[in-house]
Amino acid sequence: MSEISTSAVSSGAAPKTSDAPLGRDDLARLVARDIAPGSFVNLGIGQPTLVSNYLTEEQDITLHTENGMLGMGPVAVGEQIDPDLINAGKIPVTELPGASYFHHADSFAMMRGGHLDVCVLGAFQVSAKGDLANWHTGAPDAIPAVGGAMDLATGAKDVYVMMTLLTKDGKSKLVPECTYPITGVGCVTRVYTDKAVFLIADDGVRVRETFGVTFDELAGLMDVPLLAG
Amino acid sequence: MLEFKDTVAEAVAGVQDGSTVMIGGFGNAGQPFELIDALLEGGARDLTVVNNNAGQADEGLALLIKEGRVRKMICSFPRQSDSWHFDAKYRAGEIELELVPQGNLAERIRAAGAGIGGFFTPTGYGTMLAEGKETRFLDGKWQVFETPIHADVALIKALRADGKGNLVYRKTARNFGPIMAAAAKQTVAQVSEIVPIGALDPENVVTPGIYVNTIVKVG
Numbered sequence: 001m002s003e004i005s006t007s008a009v010s011s012g013a014a015p016k017t018s019d020a021p022l023g024r025d026d027l028a029r030l031v032a033r034d035i036a037p038g039s040f041v042n043l044g045i046g047q048p049t050l051v052s053n054y055l056t057e058e059q060d061i062t063l064h065t066e067n068g069m070l071g072m073g074p075v076a077v078g079e080q081i082d083p084d085l086i087n088a089g090k091i092p093v094t095e096l097p098g099a100s101y102f103h104h105a106d107s108f109a110m111m112r113g114g115h116l117d118v119c120v121l122g123a124f125q126v127s128a129k130g131d132l133a134n135w136h137t138g139a140p141d142a143i144p145a146v147g148g149a150m151d152l153a154t155g156a157k158d159v160y161v162m163m164t165l166l167t168k169d170g171k172s173k174l175v176p177e178c179t180y181p182i183t184g185v186g187c188v189t190r191v192y193t194d195k196a197v198f199l200i201a202d203d204g205v206r207v208r209e210t211f212g213v214t215f216d217e218l219a220g221l222m223d224v225p226l227l228a229g
Numbered sequence: 230m231l232e233f234k235d236t237v238a239e240a241v242a243g244v245q246d247g248s249t250v251m252i253g254g255f256g257n258a259g260q261p262f263e264l265i266d267a268l269l270e271g272g273a274r275d276l277t278v279v280n281n282n283a284g285q286a287d288e289g290l291a292l293l294i295k296e297g298r299v300r301k302m303i304c305s306f307p308r309q310s311d312s313w314h315f316d317a318k319y320r321a322g323e324i325e326l327e328l329v330p331q332g333n334l335a336e337r338i339r340a341a342g343a344g345i346g347g348f349f350t351p352t353g354y355g356t357m358l359a360e361g362k363e364t365r366f367l368d369g370k371w372q373v374f375e376t377p378i379h380a381d382v383a384l385i386k387a388l389r390a391d392g393k394g395n396l397v398y399r400k401t402a403r404n405f406g407p408i409m410a411a412a413a414k415q416t417v418a419q420v421s422e423i424v425p426i427g428a429l430d431p432e433n434v435v436t437p438g439i440y441v442n443t444i445v446k447v448g
Contacts, residue, residue: 066331067255067401083257084402090256101400103407103435104255104281105339108332112352136357143319144328145308151332151352185355185371 013215013228014196014207021194021212027162029054031120031192034160039117040064042152045089048120048162062098064116066148068107071099088148108148111155119156121149123163123188125178128224130188130200132161133180146183153184165193165221172222174198174205195221203227231394232443233423237267240417240445244268244382249277251338251378251409252290253385256282259402261386261419263447265289268298268384275300279338279378281331281405283307283315294318303378305331330358333375335408341377342411342440349374383413387436390418392426394438403435410440417443 022030024047032054035041042064043049052074055061063072065087072087073094081092110116125133135149136142153159163173174191191198196218197208206227210218219226234240241264244250250268254260269292276299283302284291293299295314302324307315318324329337330353340348349372353359363374385406387396396418398406410416418436423446 065401067258068404069401082400084259084400086256086258086401090258095400101398101403103403104331104335104405105408108335112332112336112350131355141320143308143316144326145306146328146330146358147306148331150330150356150358154351154354155332181357182355 015209016211016214017209018211023194024050025053027192027194030197031160031162032056035059035061035118037061040070040115042066042111042116042119042156044119044121044149044152045087046122048122049087049089051120051162064107064110065093066107066111066152068102068104069095069099071096073099108151108155111148111151114155114157116156118158118160119152120160120162121152123161123173124180125173125175126161126163126188126191126200127178128174128176128200128205130186131178132159132183132188133178134161135183136181138181149183153187158189159184159187160190160192161188162192165195172224174222174224176223201227231438231441234443234445237263237419237445237447238271240264240419240443241267241271241382241384243415243417243443244271244273244276246273247275248273248381249279249379251279251380251383251385251405251413253383253404253406253409254280254282255401255404256285257289258400259386259398259404259406260289261384262289264384264386264417264419264445265293269293269296274298277301277303279303279334279380279409281305281334282309283312285309286311287314291315294324297323299324301325301327303327303329303334305329305334328358334378335405337375337378338405338412339408341379342408345377347374347376378412380409380413381415383409383416385409385416385418387418387420389422389424389429390420390441390444391424391429391438394418394441394444395429395434396420396436396438396441397429397433398435407436410436415442416440417445419445419447421448422446
């Protein structure tokens, strides 16, 4: 995979900044690059945690984990593994200098109170208005589990979603209206996918850049009207 | 009156059939395994259990569920790769589930301990989990009314207690301990170490002893 261009062309249709769709790591690198220096960030569980691999020291990002810590470091290995020090995915992690611990009500007050700058979440679907569906397929035999997804979606100042644009059946997951049970109403601000970055704006869904497809090809894959640039 | 017990069996003797029991922990971190084992041994049944999860693998809360002691779970994240005992009971219709978003769970527990009769929160608005609940437009956003969760007994794990019942925790194992300690009529803490009065720096006490009734040292 080639380097992602950092120069966005603003005229005309959204620029195609990569000749191929982005892989998971390239997407994580792009999200990491877009997080403002000094931000307090929650990376959810699963794919978004890859973002932490690409945050730089200069960015000075503080990672929050919902189970009660700011200043979370990388995944623990070998002798670093401590069963009392885990992340939201219950994976052993490390603490960085300047870390702090707090109880669950404080941890979620941080989210709900609007103190977190960004959270990055996975999704089953995102609607054109920024509704998020990422906790439940709605299948009658599924055992529901929600965890902190609704709190994060509602509380963080910016909610970025990372997902593949299409399902295995080739259907867009960025949809006019979510058909899966929703996690939060109008909460998503950006959607990072393998084929494009979408900004959920007041006037509609804007395409910031595309990967491996042109703007018109992208529009042909989706039922959501797209705005360029 | 603060009591120090010699055994975990004595420490959990206050749990009755039909009790609501809060159990600390997020996954295995902070889960009071020894107290749960004693609860299993003690035979109390028909319990309502409040925990973030619904047990993992073949230990702790998972065994309590497997043995049919739990009538109802109040939790945020029951389904995990190793939650097979809960999954089996749920699919068989043998356990009731009240699913609560994690932050609402924490705040409902906190509210109980703080004497709050209920609160409005934006979390969950417009979702399945807010169906049937009162909503209001407050502070520029739609919010949902949530009620406190009280308990008869809280079983928690801390690192260290002093002779006044003051507690300190260890890293992310703190999680639900402090809020559950305040929300239950009786709080039982298992600790790794008991130190004399005065040995904990008052500036660093996390759970003041006023919230703690019973302490037992394990390990």
